Amino acid sequence: MLSVLDIFRIGIGPSSSHTVGPMRIGRRFVRALDKAGLLGRTARVHVELQGSLALTGVGHGSLDASILGLAGFRPETTLPDEAAAALAAIRESGRLRLGGGDHEIGFVAARDIALAGHIMPALHPNGMRIAAFDESGAPLIERTYFSTGGGFVASEAQLRSPPKDDRIDTGVVVPHDFGSGAELLAACERSGLSIAELVLANEDSFRPRERTLDGLDRIAAAMDQCIDRGLTQRGILPGGLKVHRRAPDLWDKLEANPQSNEREQLFDWLNCYAMAVNEENAAGGRVVTAPTNGAAGVIPAVIRFYCTGEGAGRCEDKRRIFLLTAGAIGMLYKQRASISGAEMGCQGEVGVACSMAAGGLAALWGGTPEQIASAAEIGMEHNLGLTCDPVGGLVQVPCIERNAIGAVKAVNAARLAMHRQGAETFVSLDQVIETMRQTGLDMSSKYKETSQGGLAVNVIEC
Numbered sequence: 001m002l003s004v005l006d007i008f009r010i011g012i013g014p015s016s017s018h019t020v021g022p023m024r025i026g027r028r029f030v031r032a033l034d035k036a037g038l039l040g041r042t043a044r045v046h047v048e049l050q051g052s053l054a055l056t057g058v059g060h061g062s063l064d065a066s067i068l069g070l071a072g073f074r075p076e077t078t079l080p081d082e083a084a085a086a087l088a089a090i091r092e093s094g095r096l097r098l099g100g101g102d103h104e105i106g107f108v109a110a111r112d113i114a115l116a117g118h119i120m121p122a123l124h125p126n127g128m129r130i131a132a133f134d135e136s137g138a139p140l141i142e143r144t145y146f147s148t149g150g151g152f153v154a155s156e157a158q159l160r161s162p163p164k165d166d167r168i169d170t171g172v173v174v175p176h177d178f179g180s181g182a183e184l185l186a187a188c189e190r191s192g193l194s195i196a197e198l199v200l201a202n203e204d205s206f207r208p209r210e211r212t213l214d215g216l217d218r219i220a221a222a223m224d225q226c227i228d229r230g231l232t233q234r235g236i237l238p239g240g241l242k243v244h245r246r247a248p249d250l251w252d253k254l255e256a257n258p259q260s261n262e263r264e265q266l267f268d269w270l271n272c273y274a275m276a277v278n279e280e281n282a283a284g285g286r287v288v289t290a291p292t293n294g295a296a297g298v299i300p301a302v303i304r305f306y307c308t309g310e311g312a313g314r315c316e317d318k319r320r321i322f323l324l325t326a327g328a329i330g331m332l333y334k335q336r337a338s339i340s341g342a343e344m345g346c347q348g349e350v351g352v353a354c355s356m357a358a359g360g361l362a363a364l365w366g367g368t369p370e371q372i373a374s375a376a377e378i379g380m381e382h383n384l385g386l387t388c389d390p391v392g393g394l395v396q397v398p399c400i401e402r403n404a405i406g407a408v409k410a411v412n413a414a415r416l417a418m419h420r421q422g423a424e425t426f427v428s429l430d431q432v433i434e435t436m437r438q439t440g441l442d443m444s445s446k447y448k449e450t451s452q453g454g455l456a457v458n459v460i461e462c
């Protein structure tokens with residue numbers, strides 16, 4: 001069973017699969033070297049980014065992330081400015097301290113990182129092969145890892161023996177185990193608990209209750225801080241597309257007229273918050289994977305709009321309910337399908353975020369477990385087939401606006417579910433998750449985070 005704190009993780013932009021994942025992999029490789037007693041003998045490390053990691057890796061920051069990982073940086077604790085300074089120092093000196101320790105090697109990205117977009121690994125399209133060599137050039141160890149979306153990483157062996165019954169085995173036994181939407185609803189029925197209460201009870205098997213609540217509050221705070229920063233940063237986003245940040249201007253307009261009777265103002269607020277997050281993400285800022293970095297704006301936008309303004313204590317409770325419920329839905333997608341754009345297209349990123357946000361909002365509105373599952377189902381049903389075709393390989397166009405649209409769509413999905421009469425739904429959450437999985441498998445690789453089709457080839461970069 002996964003933990004809800006596995007689904008929401010604090011990291012740096014612009015991509016959980018292409019930035020956070022490679023960073024973790026770099027650290028993991030250095031740990032493997034150390035464990036094998038080979039760290040001191042290592043004179044050179046070579047990284048090969050394969051498949052989607054190579055095809056969109058430059059725009060998604062995968063090269064820098066790989067270097068930071070080898071240098072021992074953790075995505076959870078690295079500040080963007082700190083990362084930039086470390087990268088500049090490595091570039092200037094051509095030297096890198098493995099794992100941040102005493103052992104230094106020569107490292108030049110142009111020589112030591114290869115982009116192998118022609119290799120599309122069968123196990124997962126985000127492959128990363130790392131090899132270490134001694135002073136004489138003799139190989140020491142070589143490992144292949146995969147960045148499987150949302151910052152999750154897996155070894156070759158882990159992907160070759162997938163979990164049974166769609167359950168990721170974390171070795172933790174929980175009181176209310178569930179591997180499908182149907183099992184989740186049955187567990188709620190059996191226990192008389194809401195989805196949020198049931199997930200919280202499960203989390204007690206991972207750590208003491210206070211630490212879970214603290215973790216949830218830290219996630220909510222990181223989401224809020226990201227919005228706040230995104231609302232004040234102006235200018236052009238990095239990467240060469242010359243995309244302007246739009247959230248601050250929209251914020252100014254809304255702030256100038258907060259009590260406007262315009263019926264569409266709800267859209268403006270959600271758009272503003274979601275774009276603030278994704279503009280920060282595009283700039284390499286600190287975001288929460290929800291469930292990925294590319295889709296990081298949907299959930300914070302909905303939480304910010306619906307969980308503020310009624311006293312601090314109350315807001316805290318609402319945010320916890322939202323995150324626990326949305327987290328349960330995210331776990332289902334992670335375990336039964338995938339949250340990787342390179343495997344599923346954008347339906348697996350913004351589509352999943354929309355589904356999670358719709359479920360979280362239905363929970364806030366007092367929805368039954370069935371209504372929450374229905375909201376999550378609707379949130380995905382109308383994102384099925386959504387492709388990933390980022391222009392210039394950057395997480396900017398269509399990603400930033402797509403999060404805004406995803407947030408608005410999530411609210412509508414929750415509304416539709418709350419108005420639903422009776423428990424019966426035409427399409428179940430499990431059916432829509434399986435449909436997303438099959439659609440992702442059928443989707444051409446051109447539309448799965450390779451920037452080889454769609455907007456990426458039809459929009460001329462200038």
Ligand code: SF4
Binds near residue numbers: 341394
């Ligand atoms: S199009 Fe969607 S899946 Fe692709 S990079 Fe952008 S947000 Fe991620």
